[in-house]
Amino acid sequence: MRLLYSNILPLQIEEGKETIVEAINSQMRLADRIDIAVGYVSRASLDELDRLVEKNNIKNICLNIGMYFIEGMPEGSYHTALRLNKKWQDLGIGEIRVIKAFKYHGKLYAFYRDGKPISAIIGSANLGVIKLEANNRRQYESSILTEDAEECRELALLLERLKSPVCSANIQEIDVPIIRE
Numbered sequence: 001m002r003l004l005y006s007n008i009l010p011l012q013i014e015e016g017k018e019t020i021v022e023a024i025n026s027q028m029r030l031a032d033r034i035d036i037a038v039g040y041v042s043r044a045s046l047d048e049l050d051r052l053v054e055k056n057n058i059k060n061i062c063l064n065i066g067m068y069f070i071e072g073m074p075e076g077s078y079h080t081a082l083r084l085n086k087k088w089q090d091l092g093i094g095e096i097r098v099i100k101a102f103k104y105h106g107k108l109y110a111f112y113r114d115g116k117p118i119s120a121i122i123g124s125a126n127l128g129v130i131k132l133e134a135n136n137r138r139q140y141e142s143s144i145l146t147e148d149a150e151e152c153r154e155l156a157l158l159l160e161r162l163k164s165p166v167c168s169a170n171i172q173e174i175d176v177p178i179i180r181e
Contacts, residue, residue: 004121004143006129011140020125023145024109027119028052031111033060035159039067039105041127043080048131050084053093060112061094063127064162065171066104072177073098085171097168098176107143110156117152121145 004020007013018026028034034053041063053061065073065081073081085096109121123143146152162168 001148002145004123004145006140006142008138008140018145020121020123020129020141020143023121023143024130025052027109027111027121027145028056028058030118031056031113032058033112033115034058035062035064035108035110035112035156035163036127037064037066037099037104037106037108037159037162038126039065039103039107041065041077041081042131042133043076044131044133045127045129046077046080046084049127050087052130053088059093061088062097062159062163063094064097064099064104064159064168066099066106068176069098069100069174070103072179074179075181078171078176078178081171096171097163098171098174099162099168100174101167104162108155108159110152110159112156117149117156119145119147120152120155122155 002018004018004023005013007019013019049063081096088094107123107125110117111119121143123141125141125143129141
């Protein structure tokens with residue numbers, strides 16, 4: 001287990017330590033599949049995730065978003081998510097799902113290679129951590145990276161359960177309440 005950090009003064013990252021976004025990027029370079037479940041996303045973070053999926057030649061991606069079915073989703077994020085969902089489905093590499101059974105506020109990132117989970121990040125960071133914007137620039141997050149096989153399997157199992165039809169549905173198949181911006 002390794003602790004991952006934000007890099008915000010006065011808690012600037014110390015020498016030899018790793019930020020959450022650095023860990024996500026390094027694990028994506030090793031992976032061929034990624035499953036993510038977070039509470040919230042932004043337009044910029046969705047576009048950045050898509051860029052990273054392309055850059056790292058990810059073969060399978062599933063993003064499960066947890067808070068919007070009940071709270072409503074900002075219009076711009078919704079349309080960006082629909083566009084990426086269609087793109088990933090057309091390419092046959094994945095989808096974006098929305099959790100409908102409850103408000104999911106966890107933040108899990110699982111990285112796979114050759115069908116097996118190789119690492120996972122769990123902590124406080126929503127998807128916005130991969131693309132800093134004005135509204136999250138001063139938001140401090142912390143997470144852990146595990147490469148322990150049993151921990152990775154357990155987290156992967158939770159992500160699979162969140163993808164089940166009793167918990168979530170493809171964003172295109174359900175009516176997500178829209179918050180006009």
